[in-house]
Amino acid sequence: MAEAVASVLEKLAVVLLEKVQEVQAVRGQIEQVQKEVRLIQALLRDVDSKCNRNNVVTEWLNQVSEIANRIATVIDTFQDKIEENRAESSNWVRKITKAVKRNYKKYKLGLHDELENIIEELNRLYQRRTDLRIEDLGAIDDVDDPEACDDVDDPEVVGLEDDQAKIIEQLKDRSISRCTVLSIVGTGGLGKTTLAQKVYNSDKLEGQFDCRAWQSISQTYNLNELLREILYKVKPQMKNKNPPVTDRDLSVKLKKYFLSGKRYLIILDDVWDIDLWEEMKRALPDMYNASRVIITTRMLDVAKAADCNTKPYQLRYLSDDEGLALLFKKAFQQHVQPEKYPTHLLDLAKRLTKKCGGLPLALIVLGGILTRRDRNYTAWNTLYETIDWHDKDGIHCSQVLARSYEDLPQHLKDCFLYFAAFPEDYEISGVHVTRMWMAEGFVPKNGAGTIEDRAEKCLEELVQRCLIQVTKKSWNGYCRYCSIHDLLRDLAIRKAKDENFFTVFLKENDVNNLAASKPCRAALQFCTPTEDGIYSENTRSLLCFGFGRISFNNSGFGLLNYSGFGLLQVLTLERVNMTTFTRRQWLKGLIHLRYLGLRDCFIPHDIFKQFSFPNLETIDLYRSKVDSAENTLDLCDVVIPTLRHVYANNYSEIHLPLEWDKHTNLQTIMDVAIHIESVVELGFCINLRKFGIIIVDKLDNGRAIKEWQNLKSVLKNTVQLVYLSIKTRRGFLPFGGTKELPCHEKIQKLNLKGKWERNICVPSVEMFPTNLTKLQLNYSGLQEDPMPILERLQSLRILHLNDGSYVGTKLICSTGGFPNLEKLKLYALHELHHWDIKEGAMPILHYIKIYYCKKLHVLPDLQKVQTLQELTVDDPSRELWEGMQMQGKDVHKIKHIPYVRIRDYDPQQEDEWD
Template identity: 30%
Template sequence: MAEIDVGIVIDRLISFLGAEVKLFGRLKKEVEDIKIELDYIACFLRQTDPMVDKEDSNGGFKLWVQHVREVAFQIEDVMDEYKLYHVPVAQHQQQQGLMAFLSRIAHMVQTVKRHLQAASKIRDIKTSVNEIKERSERYRFNTLQHVPGENCDEPIDPRMGLHFVNSEALVGIDSSRQELARRLADAELKRTIVSVVGMGGVGKTTLVKKAFDDEIMAGHFNCHAWITVSQSYRVEVLLRTMMKQLYESRKQSPPVRVDAMDGVELISICRDYLYDKRYIVVFDDVWKEDFWRHIEHALLDNNKGSRILMTTRSMNTAEFCKKSSLVHVHNLEPLPLEQAQELLRRTAFQYDEDKQCPEELNGLTFELVKRCEGLPLAVVAITGLLATKGKDVGQWKRLLDSLSAELDSSPHLSYVKQILSFSYYDLPYHLKGCFLFMGMFPEDYPISCKRLIRLWIAEGFVKGKHSMTLEEVAMTYLSELINRSLVQVSVIDSIGDVRNCQLHDLMREVVVSKSKELGFIQTCPENLSNHDRVARHLSICNKSNNFPMVVGNYQTHSAIFFDIEELPKSFRFLLFTKSKLLKELDFEGAPLTYIPEELGNLFNLKYLSIRDTKVKKLPRSIGKLHKLQTLDLKRSFVSELPVEINMLFNLQYLVAYYKDKQSIYSINSRRGMKLYSNFGSLESLEKLYEVDLEAYSGGNFFRELARLKQLRKLCITKLKSESGNALCDAIQQMIHLQSLRISSIKEEELLHLHKMSSPPVFLRCLRLRGRLMKLPGWIYELRNLTKLTLEWSRISDDSLQILGVLPNLLFFWIFEGYSGAQLHFHKNHFKKLKDLRLCWLNDLKRLIIDEGSLTLALIIGKSGIFQISISFTSRLKEHSMKPTSLVIHAC
C-alpha cells in the first residue's frame, strides 16, 4: 500500500520537474534528489508489500513504512501548495497599463515568496528522506531476505482445519456436490479440469474435499493426490509432493532420487507414471493466474478420463486453463440466509441434549447470519463464540452489536478475518488503493461503478494505457477485483455491463480495518475520536449533524457525504475555504441548495458531484478549476452552465439532466443543459449528457460540437428538423463514439438524420426519439451495434427488416416506432437477439416470425436466456388493440 502512495508521488514529481512549474536554481536539484531516492524506496516497497501488509509482520518494519508514507504525503502536499496560487502569465497579460504592471510586480513577489517557502519545506523533506534511508540501513530494513523480529518458522495456516470439517457443518452444498460428482464421473475421456471459484470462506475446500473423498472411496480412479498450493510456492516442491502422493495412493514407493530431481526430470517421471492410469489430482487454493502453465505438462492427457480439481478465488485463474484443456467452472456462492441459519442452529447446539435452538434466540440467529451474508466460514466461527455465551439472549445480542470488534479480538473469529485478508495481500500494488477506497461507501451501500471509477481516476490510482481511456483502464481494474471474488456484482445493465457493485459485509470489515491502520480512510463520526490527524479520505455518513471541524486539514484529499440531513454553514465554510488540496468532493444526495464562489479556491479539485441535490446554479469561479475531470450535475436543478465552464480543458465527464416525473410519457420529460458558445474548447470530453438544443439556432453550435472528437457518449435533446444534417456532420467527427441518444423537440418533428456517410464504427448503443418515417441507411453499417431503441419513429416501410443482418444486435426495442399493419421477422435474421420489445404498435395486425429468426428455439422453450415482451396497448390507455393474428412458422 505504501508503494502506491510513493508511486503516485513519483509520477507527480516528474510533472513538477517538467513544464508544469518552473523551479529555479538549487530547488530543482533538491527535488530531483528526492525523486531518485523515492524511486529506490518504491522498488523496495513493491517487493516487500505483501510482507508489510500481513498481520504478523514486524512492528518496527511497519512503523518504518508508515514514515515513508507520511513523507510521501508531505511531498505531495508541498507540490500542491506550491502550485496552489500559480497564475499563468497569460492571465496577467489580459490587464492593461499601470494595473498590468502592478499585477506583474505583485505576482513576482508572491512567486519568490512561494519559492522560498517551498525550498525550505523541500529541504526539510529531503532531510527526512535521508533519515529514513539511514534508519533502514541501521535496522536492516533494506534486506529482503530477513526482517528483524520475524519468526523464521512458517506461521500456522488458519485454513488447515477446513480439510476436516464435521459433517454437521455441511449444509446447502448438496446441489454443488452432485454437480461436481457428475463432472468427475461423466463419459468424457479427455483430461478435464473442474474449477471451483468463490470468495474466501465460502466453502470451496470443504466441498472439493467431500467430492474427492467420495471418488476415492468409490474407486473410480487408479491414483490420486491432493496438493495445497497457496500464495507462494515452488513448482519443484509441488511436483515432488504430487509424485509422492500418486505413488503412495497405490501403496508404492516413489523413486529413490525424487528429492534430488529438477523440474524437467520430475515432469518426465510424472508423465511416464501416469501414461496408463486414470488419475484425479486436486490443487487447492490456487492464486497465480499462470499456475496451470507451470504444472500442465506433468499431468499427461492420456484419454483415460482423468480429472483435475482446482479451488481458487480468481475467475481469471480458472479460465487460464482453457488454453490447453477442457474446463468446467463451478461458481460457489454464499448460502441463502435460510440455509445459513440452519447451519448456525445445527452447529451451535450440536452438543445439547435436545439439539434445538430456543425460540427466543431464533430472531438473533437470523440477524447473525445476515451479518455474515451467508458465508459458511463466518457462520461456523460464530457458533464457536456462541458456545461461550450459553443461551443468554442478552449476551447473544451484545455479540451481534459488537461483531466488528470481535473480528479483531476474539480467537474464534480473528481467523475469519485472516482468511479473508489473504485476498487483499495477494492484490498487485496498483489494485490495493482502489480496493481500500471502496471502504468509503457505507455498509450494504450499492456502489455505482461509474461513480467509483471516476473517483479512482481523480485520486490518481489509474494509470494510462496506450489506446485506452482512463475510464476503460479503471473498468479493467474493477473487473479484476470482481474476478478475484473481492467485489460482488449487484446490478447488470441491459447490455451486460456491471452497473452496481458492493462489498460483502465481512470483506468490508477487512477493508475498514486495513484503512484505519494505514490512515487511509476516516469515517465520521464513528472513528472521529482518538485521531491526531485527518486521513487522506473522509467518508461522512451522519444523521446527527456532528460534523468534523478538522476537515480543513491539508492532508484531506476527498470528502464524500452519505445520508446527511443538514450541512452546517460552519462546516461548509471550512470545506470551501480551508480544504484547498481537495481532489474529490461528492455531495450526491446531500441537502445542498447552493455552491459558494469559494469553490474556485479548490484549485486541485478533479471530481465534483452535486447529483440529486437542489443546487440551481454554479458559481462563475468554477472556471478556475482547471484540473477538473468530472462534473456530475445529474438530477440537480442546474440547467444552464456559466460561460466559464469553457475554461475546464481537462474536463472528461459532464452530465446534467433532470427527469420530470409528471410528464413521463412526453418526449420532453427530461431537460438537459444549455451550453454557451465556444464550448468546443472542452476537447478532453468523453461523456456529454445531455445538451438541450431548444435555445440554439444556426450552425455555430454544431461546429463547436464537432471539435469534441474524444466523445464516447453523447445525448442531444430537442433537436429541430433543420438541424439534423448539421448534427450528422458533427457526429461523423467523433470516431470513438460508443453511445448516442438523439431526441426531437416534439413527437411530430421529423428527425433528418440520413446524411451521414461515415458513422462512428464503434457505436454500441443507439436511441432515436422522434419521427423518422424511414430508417437512416447508415444504421446498417453499425457492425458493433448491440442495442437499438426507436421511439415514436412511426416507420411505415419495410426498412426495419434490414436490421436483421446486423451481426451483434442483442437488444431491439420499438416504442410506437412502426405504423405498418404487418411486421415480418424473416428467416436467419436477428440471430443474436436476446431482448425484443414491441410496444404501442396500434396499427399492427399481423406479426410473422419465421423459422430460424429471433433464435426461435429460445423463444419457445429456453427461459432465462431470451426475453420477448410484446404490448399492443396504447401508451395513453385510451383504447386497447390486439393483432388479428400471430404467426410463428416452424413450431
C-alpha cells in the same frame, strides 16, 4: 506501496521543472528529497513482494505512508502558491521575483526547514531497514497476468440445492395458515443471500403468492425508507405517484392498503437488529392465509426473536467433497468431474479445502487466487504455506480474503481500497468509480488503449479475482453497476484505515473529528448533524453520500467549509443544496481537482464562475438541478482544456453552454441539453466516443431534415464514436441514419427518442450501424411493423421498443430473424394486440420483458424459443393475466421458462388510498 510513492516522485519532478524563483530557493532540498524517496521506493518494491510482515514492519510501512502524504501536501501547497502568484498579473515572473526577495527568510525558515525535516525522516526510515531485517522476510511467487474467469453475479455454490428444496417445501406448505418467519442463519460468507435468491427466483414458487418483495437491510438503515421500498416493489406504480408517498403512518398504509388480503412473500436480507424486526412486523398483516417472511441474519437471537415457533434454518458448512468441488470449479473456471481431478494437485487441493473450513466465500476467493497460479505442485504448495491460517470464529476466512488483497499489484490494491468509501448496499457505478481512479492517479500510465480503457481493465481484474461482483452489465458487456461482499467491504475498510488510505466516517458525530484526524481521503456516510465550518486541509478526496430521503438542509454536508479543502483531487456530493453556501465556503480555485460529482444536488448557476477548475477531467451532474429559469449553467468564458467526460441530466435538461471548440479532449458528452443551432460547434470535439444530446427546440418535419444535415457534419469528425444518443421531447427527431458517417461500423449502441421524420416512417436496415449491439427507440411513432427491418441487424443483442416507438397493431418475428438477440423489451406499445413468433426466430433469446401493453391479450408462441430463461410481464391486460395462471390458455407457452414473473396486476386493488 512502492507505486504509491511513485506519485510523490512525479510531483517532485513537476516542481523541479517550474522555471520560477521560488523553486530555485529550495531546489537543493527538493532534489535531496527526490533522491531519498527513490531509495525508499526501491526498498518498498522488495517489501511489497514479501508476505511475512510482522507488526514492526507494518508500523514501518505506515510511517512511510505518512511521510509520503506529508511530502505530497507540502508540494501541492507549494504549487498552489505558484498558481496564486501567476494569477495576480500577466507580469507574474517579475512579481514573484520581488516576492521571493522580500520574503526569502520566510521561505528559508518555512518551506526550507520543512523539507530538511522530511529529508532527515526519510534517511532515518531507510536506515531502519537493517534493524527490521526486511531483506529476510521471504518472497512469494511473482504474479502472472489474470486469466478470464466466469461471471460471479450469481455464483453456483455447491451444496445449496438441498437447502433450497427444503425451504421451498416449507414455503409451499399451507398446513400452517399463520404468517411464519423462516430465518436463514449463518456466518458471513456461508451463502445466506445466495440461498435466499435461489429460493426467491425459483419457478417452483410461481403462482404460490399474490405478491413478493425482496429488501436488503444494512446495519445503518432508515425504517421508512425500507417500508417505502417494499411498498414500491409490491405496487411499483406508486413510485411515481403525485403527490409522493409520505412517511406518515407508512407502516399502516402498507399493511392496510397493499398487503391486506394477499398471500405475500417478503424476504429481508441481512437483518442485524432485533428492534428493526419489531418495527417491521407492524407493517406485515397476518390474515392466516399462509403468508411467509424470510430473513437472513448472522445473529441467532434475531432469528429466534422473529418467530419463536419456527426453527431457524442454520446453514451448514460445506463438506470436504462439496468444498473440493467448489474449489476446483473456481480455480479451473469450469465444472470438473471428481474422476478428472488432477492427481498431482489433489492432495494439496484437499488440504487447501480443509483450511477453508467449508466456508463457500473463502473457497471462492481462494479459487480466484489459484486461477492466476500455474497448475503445478510448487505454485499451489507455495500458496498453501504462505497463508497464515487461523481457524476460529471465522478468522480463517478473513485471512483468505486478506491474502487475496496482498496478492494484488499496488495499483489494484489502491483501486480495491477505494471501495471502502462506499456505503453498505450502495449501487456503485462502474464508470464513475473508474473515473475516480483516474483522477487519483491509480491507473497505470503505460499500456494499450486510452487511460479509460486501462481503468476498465482494472475493474475487470478485480471482478475476475472475485473481489468485486458485477450486479448489472452494460450494453457492451462491461460492468455498469457493481457491489462488494460484506466481508470484503469490512476488509477494505480495515486495510484502508491501517494504511491511512481512506478514513470512513460512519457514525453521526464522527465527522466533527475530520480536522483532527487529518485524513488523506475521507468518506462521509450519513454524517448528520455536522458542526458548521468543519474542513481538513490535508484531504485529497472527499466523498459525501447523502443518498436516501435525507433533506438538503439536514444532510450536514452543506455545513462543511469547502474553502478548507484546497488539495482535493476528487469531490463528490449527494443531496446538497449548494446555493445556500456562504462566501466563506467557496474556494477560489481547486487546481488539483480532477473529478467533480454532484448528484441530486441543487447547484448555483454560476458555480463555474465562483470555483476555478483548471485541471478538471470529469463532471457528473446526475439528477441535479440548476437555480436558473432555464436550468442553465453560466459557462461564458469558462475553459477547462483537460475536460474529458461530461455527464448531465436526462431528467431536467441541464444546459452546458461550453465553448466546445476549446474542449477538444472530450470523450464523453451524455444527456447535455442543447439548442439545435449550437450543434455545429460540437464538430471540434473529434475525440468523442460517447455522444448524447437532448435537443430542446421543437422541430417541424422540414426543419428536422435540415438539422440532421448539420448534425452529420459534426458526426463526420467523430470517427471513434461507439455510442450515439439523440433525444427530443418536442417535435420531430433529426436523424436519418448513420450510413454516410465514418463511424457507421463502430457505433454499437443507438438511443433515439423522438418522432421519426414522416418520409422515413419505416426505416431501412442500411440506416442503422453495421455492428449495432443495442437499440432503443422511444416515441418514434412508427406505423408499420419494424421487425422485418430490425431482425436483419446481425449483431443486435438488445432491443428496446419503448413508449410510442411503434403505433401499429401487429409484430411479426420471422424465421431466422434476430440471430443474435438476447434481450427484448416491449414497453407501452399501446395499440399492440397481436405478436407472432415464427419457428426459428430469435434462436438465442433468453430474456423478454413486456410492460404496459394493455391490448396484448395473448402471448405469442414462446415455446418456439427454447432458450428463454426469464419472462417478465408488468401491468398486463386482464385477459393476459388470466391466460398465464395455472389453468390459463397461455400456460403451455411458458412451461419451459425457468423464471416467469407477473407483476402489477390486481383487479381488486383500489387506485385511491389515504
